[in-house]
Amino acid sequence: MQYVELVAILAVLQFFFFGFMTGQARRKSGLKAPAITGDDGFERMYRVQINTLETLVAFLPAIFLAGKYWPSLLVAGIGIVYIIGRFIYWRAYINDPAKRGIGFMLSMIPTFVLIALALVGIVLSLITAKA
Known part of the structure; x- marks a missing residue:
């Protein structure tokens, strides 16, 4: 289980890294909080951070x-694909948001696979518990 825990904490650290990068982009842009529009570079980094937060809600459980x-x-390996996908998403979104699809899919597909594995595991455990 430690591998799973390691990947989970790496995903959380990745989110904090994106938050740090968002702060850097805000400073560079000169936008004052609470503004979130007005600088394309900041807006892109902000979207990466928020989208990563949105995916973490499903990924972590x-x-x-x-x-x-x-x-x-196996589970940790699938989780690593998610983390790599988030980094690909970040780089693509910063450079050209239209090209973020591969990174997005490399983070969503592993999440859906983990959800399916969890669901199958729960159902199988319910079936074997009643037998």
Whole structure:
């Protein structure tokens, strides 16, 4: 389970890194809080941060639940794909938001796979508990 926990905390640290980068973009742009529009570079980084937060809401419970029922190396490996996908998404969104699709899919597909693994694991455990 430690591999799953490691990947989960790396995903949280990645989110904090994106938050730091958003702060850097705000300083560079000169935008004063609470403004979130007015500078394209800041807006792109802000969207990366917020979209990552939105995906973490599904990713974190999915990875922990899947890790409860399936081998931790398998689950952690799927989680690493999510983290790599988020970095690809970040780089693409900063350079050209229209090209963010691969990074987005590399973070969404692993999340859906983890959700499916968690669901199957839960159902199988319910079935075997009644037998």
